[in-house]
Amino acid sequence: MLVPILKQGDYLIASIQSELSDADLLKLRDDLVRRVSEFRSRGVIVDVTVLDVMDSFATRTLRAMAHMIMLRGAETVIVGIQPEVAFSMVQLGLKLEGVETALDLEEGLALLDNRIKKGDKKLGT
Amino acid sequence: MEHEVCIPVSSEIDIVTARQKGRQMAAPLGFSNTELTLIATAISEVVRNIVEYARSGELCLDIVREGDRRGIVVTAQDRGPGIPNIKLAMQDGYSTGKSLGLGLPGAKRLMDEFEIESEVGRGTKITMKKWVQKNAR
Incomplete structure (x- = not known):
């Protein structure tokens, strides 16, 4: 199942539409890392609501994807982790260390806007 | 054992099928949404274990009754290389593959009961159960 990737200004938004197989996830990772370079994106949002x-x-x-994107100079926010999924991740012992998360797409966009503007200010642009 | 369902496992695509089947079978028993997610995630981990280490095997699902409690029993079986040191394999962070080493110990934490039998060169059988919480809602 292909994950559509939308370009919106400086950001890329990947909205997962259905359950993904391992291969689909790896493809999403590769596509996003490639497109960050292609479009010179500053931020990436991955919506995992479904x-x-x-x-x-x-x-x-x-x-791993978020770290690769970071190495390309962009930020990643994972949005929409369901409460049950969060519960199960914690029980399993899984951590998304070093990866930003937000409640939903709107919050994710606000977080990126905030961080990237702040970064620009620091650079004096 | 009433209506056992078995799913052959031979590729990573079967991981998604297996956990969807597990959720489908567990839902009518009265599990909460959170419990259904825990069951599906545990199935995902044990089936991935088959794909990664044994390449093929089988996942079976069934409903169990014991007195007045009901639950789901998940059996993952393969004829793969087997696990030489089960104690080590059940430790958080231990992996001989490329994973995080949280799969088996994680699955155990997600379920109520977890048993593993393995013989080197013959294969591995994991049996795990989750019971419907009577007082839940």
Whole structure:
């Protein structure tokens, strides 16, 4: 199942539409890392609202993806982790260390706006 | 054992199928949404274990009754290489593959009962159960 990636200004938004297989997740990771470079994006939002399971593989892949995107100079926010999924991740011992999360797409966009503007101010632009 | 359902496991695609089937089977028993997610996640971990280490195997789901309690029993079986040191494999962070090493110990935490039998060269069988909480809602 392909995950559509929308470009909105400086940001890329990937909205997961259905359960993903391991291969789909890896493809999403590769596509996003590639497009960040292609579009010179500053921020990436991955919306996982529809995922009813985030197991060790999904968590590891999303974390790796966020780190790769960071190395390309952009920020990643994972939005929409369901309460049940959060509960299960914690019980499983999974952590999304070093990855920003937000409640939903709107909060995610606000978080990116905030961080990127702040960064620009520091640079004096 | 009333209506056991078995799903052959031979590729990572079967992981998604297996956990969806698990959720479907557990839902009518009266599990909460959170419990259904825990069951589906535990299934995901044990099936991934089959795909990663044994390449193929089988996941079976069934409803269990014991006195007046009901639950779901999940059995993951393969004829893979087996686990030489189960104690080590059940430790958080231990992995001989490329995973985080949270799969098996994690699955155990998500379920109520968890048993693992393994013989090197012959395969592994994991049996796990989750009971419907009587007082839940």
